[in-house]
Amino acid sequence: MPEPTLAPDAPLFIVLNAGSGAAETSERRTAIEDVLHAAGRRFELEVVEDAATLEEHARRQAGRARDAGGILVAAGGDGTINTVAQQAVAHRCPFGALPQGTFNYFGRTHGIPQDLTKAVHALLHASVQPVQIGTVNGHIFLVNASIGLYPKLLEEREHDKHQYGRSRVVAALSALKTLVLPHRRLRLTLEAEGRTRHIKTSTLFVGNNRLQMEQVGLSVVTPDVADGELAALAPKAVGRLGMLLLAIRGALGRLADADDLVAFGFHRMTVRTPVYARRRLKAAVDGEVLHLTAPLVFEALEGKLLLLVPAPGDAVAG
Structure with a gap:
């Protein structure tokens, strides 16, 4: 099956988790906006102040991305990336990650830079690659x-x-x-x-x-x-x-x-x-604690997440 393609100017719908504090969040927002404004790329950026509303923000942005032929993007740690990726899968829209956590296993596995400015630049030149996800009782996990x-x-x-x-x-x-x-x-x-x-x-x-x-x-x-x-x-x-x-x-x-x-x-x-x-x-x-009812059913689902993977020149080794 051929890999999905995107319009080179597909708009970005970004969900930024503000869990690190106001000053660091402001720096991250500025870094993202500076790169995208300089590139002339259309985007919407939502800053999530309350972690309890992250899923709601992600769902709304995923709907906009789907309707506009755009890309849903998560900026945060593995837990944030998981929550936003779930909506990308549900809405069948391409997904980009700007990893900002402590370990960043998902981003590092796929060669996504941890430096935010470099990660945004990489996102602009990335291609779509279907990647595997795991599920447990219907909950997606990437790591x-x-x-x-x-x-x-x-x-x-x-x-x-x-x-x-x-x-x-x-x-x-x-x-x-x-x-x-x-x-x-x-x-x-x-x-x-x-x-x-x-x-x-x-x-x-x-x-x-x-x-x-x-x-x-x-x-x-x-x-x-x-x-x-x-x-x-x-x-x-x-x-x-x-x-x-x-x-x-x-x-x-x-x-x-x-x-x-x-x-x-x-x-x-x-x-x-x-x-x-x-x-x-x-x-x-993926670092978030849930309460599930046994029996638990784990399953590997190939190609369900349409991930934007950096071009070889932008990718970094894990």
Whole structure:
């Protein structure tokens, strides 16, 4: 199937998350506007002051993009990019990303510069490429989704970032703190690719991001997501020391060496909990915590997101 094409002057409908504070938001808005005004490109930019209204803003801009033959653009971290991308998929309009978060796995995987001015320039010369998304009970994820310990880790990380500032060091120390505290283990039945697995684990992690898998050393035991699969990862039930050792292996990029890790690829997976367990589960979806009802159904959907990917000269290595 040929790749979709866009008019070279297709208007941009941009949703900018103001979660970083007024001064930084003003700088980002100015950087975006300066590049687009200089290029003579038509655009609309909405600044979202209240995160609770992000989806509403994204839906409105997606409708405008669809009606105008334009491009829906998200400026923010992976959570913001996820929320806006969901509306791009729902409205079937092309999608651009201006990544501004701490880790930016999605943007880095697709060669999108983290420097905002460079990212906007890259957007102007990008081409449309259909890319894979993951879903869990109908919720889209671009990077990962998980249940168990990982959602708790994310909640603690957000709390610590508000208290100590946003940085990778704060994120790492917060994760270490969560790992060594007592946590509940899950009994799960995983049904995927004609096979059933019964596991006891602290967390089930499903990845849709090649770069993230490579950085923790799992590219040799999990499939490349470009092949149309998601990667399921679950540490076997271990004590605090075992979890700490797993975290250290992940930090060193050597998770593949762990004997106490279940890892496999799949196109569709159903996750069931015991009949006596709670059916409402806390899930982390691209860094946002949701409450989902079991059974959980994970699925890889190829080519559903029409992503603007930088030209070779504008792309950066992850």
